[in-house]
Amino acid sequence: MKSLFSFLFAVLLTINCAFAKDFYVSPKGSDKNSGTREKPFATIKRAQLAARNTPGKVVIFLRGGTHYLSQTVVFTPEDSRKANGELTIKPYANEKVVVSGGTPLTLKWESYKGKIMKAKVGGDYILDQLFINSHQQRMARYPNYNPAVRFFGGSSADALSPERIASWKNPTGGFIHALHRAEWGGYQYQITGKDGEGKLKMEGGYQNNRQMGMHEKHRFVENIFEELDTVGEWYYNKEEKMLYYYPEPSNTNLAGSKVEIPRLKHLFEFKGSEKTPVKNINIEGLELTHTLRTFMETKEPLLRSDWTIYRGGAVLMEGAESCQVRSCYFNHVGGNAIFLSNYNRNNKVSGCHIAYAGASGVCFVGDPKAVRSPSFEYAQFVPFNEIDTVRGPKTNNYPANCTVENTLMYGLGQVEKQVAGVQISMSMSINAIHNTIYDVPRAGINISEGTWGGHEIAFNDVFNTVLESGDHGAFNSWGRDRYWNADVPVMNKIVKDNPALITADVIKTITLHDNRFHCEHGWDIDLDDGSSNYRIYNNVCLNGGLKLREGFYRTVENNIILNNSFHPHVWFENSGDVFKHNIVTRNYYPIGINFWGKEIDYNFFADKASLEKSQQAGTDQHSTFGNPEFVNPSIGDYSVKSTSKALALGFKNFATDKFGVTSPSLRKIAKKAPIPVLKGIEGVNMSESTEWFGLKVKNLETLGERSATGMPEEIGVLVLGVDANSPFVGVLKPNDVILSFKKKTTNKVAELVAEQQKNKSDKTVEMTIFRSQNTQKINLDKPLK
Incomplete structure (x- = not known):
């Protein structure tokens, strides 16, 4: 019986393999071809249609190069596969395959003003992003981009000042990017013109569900011609169909540069439903880029x-x-x-x-x-007598x-x-x-x-x-x-009277480990x-x-x-x-x-x-x-x-080196997490006290020291003792924390010593200390030599 089963399984496997089929797509192919390796199709769409009528496992191999999509590849229930006959779209061998939602532009560049170049763009395109030689460029913006600045790579309260707005001849089509007033995400607006008083007209601001308005400082504007003033910036005039670009030093040979723009929002869509789902389709090993x-x-x-x-x-x-x-x-x-x-x-x-x-x-x-x-919305609440108290979801649409x-x-x-x-x-x-x-x-x-x-x-x-x-x-x-409920007393009463309601939505435990x-x-x-x-x-x-x-x-x-x-x-x-x-x-x-x-x-x-x-x-x-x-x-x-x-106490060791991606190729390029220097642990990395001008001092670095002094954090130079012959007698006391010396911050003893070495002849030394829960300034009216 066992041998008969094995024989039948082998036959079925052979039949299944016999139906397996590969199709090939190449940027140099033709959709009139047969889709073989020797005669590949030109588009994924054509291979998709061929796969629909092919039983068993199917692989659509994409040959190397950039496959520019003129429309999104949409998988519908017609494309669904059986569990043992999935469809996979992947590169052929180890060839590099890029699937792009964009299009290359053929441009003739000429000088405009200073180092700014311009080129006429043929066709009706949405110039939302610009890639030159595969590097993304930046829309003309104010303030200019600086990667060292925390918010937006540059933001400014005067980005929307009346003076700046007045300098823009026609800002229609520009964008405003701003943080939420409480820094809970951000907002975006599109400028639709100016009104009769010269104020901006705009639409947007719906990108955050806690409406409080834009941040007064952290904001910037982009896609405005008058702000085209630094390398790597560009601006597109829709009416003229003219692209303006301030080349980076590496892009001075624009005639030989590859210029690409996105034109699709999505590259691949799986569009089915609970009743008729799309099944068993895989996308593998592709570079996906250039979406709007x-x-x-x-x-x-x-x-x-x-x-x-x-x-x-x-x-x-x-x-x-x-x-x-x-x-x-x-x-x-x-x-x-x-x-x-x-x-x-x-x-x-x-x-x-x-x-x-x-x-x-x-x-x-x-x-x-x-x-x-x-x-x-945050403050909305369905009154308790109207709440559906049935546990879990109403449908399976999730x-x-x-x-x-x-x-x-x-x-x-x-x-x-x-x-x-x-x-x-x-x-x-x-x-x-x-x-x-x-x-x-x-x-x-x-x-x-x-x-x-x-x-x-x-x-x-x-x-x-x-x-x-x-x-x-x-x-x-x-x-x-x-x-x-945002009203804590109201919520407290609801959950006290109806504890089952707490887990009516979170019906299963969420685990973080x-x-x-x-x-x-x-x-x-x-x-x-x-x-x-x-x-x-x-x-x-x-x-x-x-x-x-x-x-x-x-x-x-x-x-x-x-x-x-x-x-x-x-x-x-x-x-x-x-x-x-x-x-x-x-x-x-x-x-x-x-x-x-x-x-x-x-x-x-x-x-x-x-x-x-x-x-x-x-x-x-x-x-x-x-x-x-x-x-x-x-x-x-x-x-x-x-x-x-x-x-x-019951603590149990667990592995602390198994976090993150597991594949060697990804681990090789991933940044390493910052490993902190431990502070405040008794007996660990504690600095020794130092004698300095009759003071016994050390770095403040334990929670015990912080608690004893009342300091809000573990910084500063802690005074442990004052010798009777010290010039600081009557000026400093044990348990004082020196925060600055000669107006320079002194978070460590080494910084204190270094500042003292400068300008040793100063007759008066200003210091900031922390004493009795308060910061205060004091002066030492004698030089330290």
Whole structure:
């Protein structure tokens, strides 16, 4: 019987292989050809049509070169494949294949003014971006771009001053980019002209779901002719069809340069539905580039999060099952790279490289109509007597059981600022695993609300985040679900009387484990505004600490929080929150805490003062303090030695070198996460005291020293003692902190000594010190020699 089964299986396999078919597409081919390697098609569309009528596994091989798409490649249910007969589009052999949503321009350049060149553009094009010799150029803008400036690479309050506006003859078609007033993402506007008083007319400002208006300072303008004044800038006059360009030194030979512009928003679309999905189609190994910017179409609000979105990307999946995007390079796409919209099941993004996208990396966003009692703005709330209390979604029109893994993302948000490497909204059981995400303006990974949970966020390396915004996290979430109300007393009563409503949307636990997070201007892990039903363990927080605001049923165990601590904000009675077996290196930072959750205990503190402060607040009665004895923190190894007292409290070692992408090719090009110098740990890297002009001084660097002096952070030179013969007798006292000397900041003893060596004959020395909770200036009326 077994041999008969084996024979039948072999026959079936042979039959299946007999039906397997390869088609070939070449930029030099013809759609009149047969699609063989010797006679390839010219377009992917022609190969797609041929594949529809071919059973079994089909591979469409793209030959090397740039394949310019005149229209988006759309897969419909007609293209669906059986599980053992998938369709794959990939490069032939190791040839480099670029799929472009743009077109090359043939231009005749001539001098215009100074070093600015101009060229007539034939045809009706949207000149949204300009690439010369594969390098993206910048629209004429004010202020000029400077990569060293934090916001937008340059911003200015006078970008919209009446004087500057008056200097623009015809700004129609220009754009205004501005941060949100509270730095929660950004806004964009298109200039539609000037009114009779010379003021700008504009439309837009809908790109953020927390409307507060644009930032007064952080703003810039682009696509205005009069601002064409530096190398690498360009401007296109639509009426004249004239392109003006200020060449970079490397582009002086414009006659021989390759000039390309985008013309499509999307390159590939999977367009099906729950009833008739697109199945088993893969895109593999392609470079995808030249898509239009979509920031003026980012309009749709995502429930009560701060986001609005544009449902699209270089690759758009809607109504797809078991489809994959593998090992593709998304190079300077104008909007989102990959967008999974509404119904999607078992789709996967893996091994990809997403660099300098205009918006987000990979988005999973469901249908608001699948949400029960949805609200769409921060202060909106469906009255309790009108809330649909049935648990879970109303329909299946959302992404579920989908994965993004082993994908490198950086430089995202080149245009839009309310973006993320991975964005999850109105989805269930999304897996984000072994991704490396860095250099982003806002979150690396964002979950917009609890609907419907079940996500696994694991083994990711997320750093250099929140670079162009504020009040956010490397991992960020909101939990503004049905039960949540911006009025805390109202919400408190609702959840006290109806606790089941808390998890009516987040019906499955969301898990964060074995990640490394680093945030520049916020928290490493930020669970905001009612985020509930989380399990968080085995994470390393490098800089910003971990925050839990409002919310319920969060279990935080076995995490390592470096140079920071735990930030509990506004907790409720019977929250069910647990924080235990964690290593923290600062005291807690509670705000609005009247209740301390289910269990806050068995944690390991870096110093005695922090532990005592927590115990006085009623937590951590079984916790302890000391040196955690990390094995090798200088290289990021935060496992603890067998002699560490943290182990006795229940802390368990976990691997701290398994974060981020796993493929060797991606690891080779990925930036390394910043490894912090540890501060404030008793017995670790503590400086010795120094004798200096009769003073006994040292660097202020422990939490105990900070607590004793009242300093807000571990900086400055701590005075331990004053000798009777010191010139500082009567001027300085023990426990003073020297913050500046001769008007120069002195964060370290070495800086103090260096400043003293300059101009030794000064008769009066001005100093700034911190004493008795206040900063004050004092003078030493004698030279130090």
